[in-house]
Amino acid sequence: MQSFLKPGINWLAVFIPVAFAIAWTPGLHNELALFGCSLLGMMVVSAWIGDATEQLAKRIGPTWGGMLNAAFGNLPELIFGLIAIGKGLGPLVKAAWTGAIISNLLVVIGAAMIAGGVRHGNLKFHVERANDASTSMLIAAVAVLLPSIYAQAHGILQGQVTSDFVEDISLWISALLLTAYVAGIIRTIFVSKEEDAVRRLENPNPPDPIEDADAWSVKLAAGVLAVASFLIALLSDFVSDSVDSVKTSLGWTDLFIGVIVIALIGNMAALFSAVKMAKKNQMDLSFEIGMSAGSQISLLVVPVLVISSRWLGHPVDAQFSTPEVASIFGTILITTQIAQDGRSNWLNGVQMLILYAMIAVMFFYLPG
Numbered sequence: 001m002q003s004f005l006k007p008g009i010n011w012l013a014v015f016i017p018v019a020f021a022i023a024w025t026p027g028l029h030n031e032l033a034l035f036g037c038s039l040l041g042m043m044v045v046s047a048w049i050g051d052a053t054e055q056l057a058k059r060i061g062p063t064w065g066g067m068l069n070a071a072f073g074n075l076p077e078l079i080f081g082l083i084a085i086g087k088g089l090g091p092l093v094k095a096a097w098t099g100a101i102i103s104n105l106l107v108v109i110g111a112a113m114i115a116g117g118v119r120h121g122n123l124k125f126h127v128e129r130a131n132d133a134s135t136s137m138l139i140a141a142v143a144v145l146l147p148s149i150y151a152q153a154h155g156i157l158q159g160q161v162t163s164d165f166v167e168d169i170s171l172w173i174s175a176l177l178l179t180a181y182v183a184g185i186i187r188t189i190f191v192s193k194e195e196d197a198v199r200r201l202e203n204p205n206p207p208d209p210i211e212d213a214d215a216w217s218v219k220l221a222a223g224v225l226a227v228a229s230f231l232i233a234l235l236s237d238f239v240s241d242s243v244d245s246v247k248t249s250l251g252w253t254d255l256f257i258g259v260i261v262i263a264l265i266g267n268m269a270a271l272f273s274a275v276k277m278a279k280k281n282q283m284d285l286s287f288e289i290g291m292s293a294g295s296q297i298s299l300l301v302v303p304v305l306v307i308s309s310r311w312l313g314h315p316v317d318a319q320f321s322t323p324e325v326a327s328i329f330g331t332i333l334i335t336t337q338i339a340q341d342g343r344s345n346w347l348n349g350v351q352m353l354i355l356y357a358m359i360a361v362m363f364f365y366l367p368g
Contacts, residue, residue: 009047009272015040016231023238031245038238039265045231046076047269052225055216074100074296075229076266080236081305082312087240090309090316095258096266097302098324101141102259102359103267104294105335108274110352112286113338116278117346123283127342133291134336140298141328143173148320170317171310174303181299256363259324267293283344291335323366327359 019037022028053072077100081093116123147169216224239262246252252261270293274286302318309316320328334355338348 009044009268012040012044016045016235019235019238031242032249034238035242035246038235038242039261042076042080042232042235042239043265043268045228045235046266047272048224048228049075049232050269050273052216052221052228055221056218056225058215059218059221072225074293074301076232076236077297077301078304079229079232080239080262080266081301082308083233083236084240085305085309085314085316086312088314089240089243089254090314091254092243092258092262093305093316094318094320095255095324096262097144097258097297097305098320098328099259099263100266100297100301101294101328102331102356103263104270104290104297105137105331106352106356106359107264108267108271108290108293109287109335110349110356111271112274112278112283112290113344113349113352114346115275115349116281116283116286117344117349119279120281121345123278123281123344125284125287125339125342125344127340130287130291130339130342131336133288133295134332134339137291137295137298138332138336140177140295141332143177144298144302144318145320145325145328146173147318148325151319152322166319167315167317170306170319173318174306177299177303178307181303184299253363253366255321255323255366256360259327259363260360287339323362327362330355331359 015037019034019041022030022034022037049072077096081096084090084093084096113123147166150169151166243254243257246257247254270289274289277283277285277289306316306318334352338344338352
């Protein structure tokens with residue numbers, strides 16, 4: 001309770017009951033207010049999902065805990081995507097995919113570099129692990145963007161290619177990406193078993209683990225995860241219902257709302273975690289938080305939603321617009337360039353945030 005009362009993201013929890021009051025009280029109903037309060041509520045609930053997952057991971061061990069983090073780390077994006085697709089908001093969901101990848105790399109890692117660089121000067125991290133993460137992110141991005149490349153190469157806009165072809169390609173690529181995701185989990189299990197065996201040989205009598213006074217029980221963590229998932233579903237429903245009014249009133253497009261607004265809100269939990277680690281001079285962890293979250297969007301969220309969209313009656317493909325393709329590859333390029341020597345400073349973080357701001361300006365003025 002004390003940690004909940006400290007100044008921080010938890011204070012935004014006040015917007016959750018406000019959103020419910022606006023949605024369910026006819027005299028208070030206002031679409032713009034509902035949209036804003038629901039997004040702020042989603043921000044704090046996403047943080048609760050991250051905290052609950054982290055606490056569960058501590059209880060079940062590093063191997064299964066890591067997989068649990070991977071599975072539930074993007075649960076808010078999955079829930080929002082399923083609800084929005086069910087309401088026929090496929091373009092908004094696809095824009096949110098693009099924004100999640102971009103903001104995880106530029107905003108999460110960039111803000112961490114600024115926070116850590118201001119406090120510690122030059123930051124160092126393992127260049128090999130950074131390169132591996134960058135390569136995985138690039139492969140995943142290329143795979144997701146292949147339907148777009150195919151469609152543009154064959155002139156889908158001129159009617160030379162039917163949308164059925166793009167949807168079929170998207171399904172095949174989604175299935176292959178999920179296969180790669182499962183293969184990564186299997187490798188993690190075997191590598192972790194080997195590392196555990198080596199540790200037991202090196203230290204057959206390890207000391208008893210120190211009990212964390214702030215650790216949650218399994219029941220508490222599971223309960224918070226269940227309640228937070230339920231709240232995310234309701235808040236996502238509010239956002240989906242009010243997005244049309246926001247577009248009409250503010251003149252925003254699906255691209256801007258998805259790429260910038262919704263994606264940035266959804267990544268706030270990862271942002272706070274990465275900045276916290278950077279302040280402790282643990283830029284390795286900050287970099288992995290951003291890169292892992294970005295790759296999870298490509299390897300897990302996009303494939304699951306593309307496949308699920310067929311059953312929801314609103315098929316969604318993985319074809320992206322030229323500005324989205326350029327933004328994703330530009331983001332990966334600058335992230336790889338900055339990470340290649342295993343060092344960073346606050347100026348690198350500023351450069352990443354400036355690039356994000358330029359992308360945001362482009363999508364703001366880009367016609368729908």
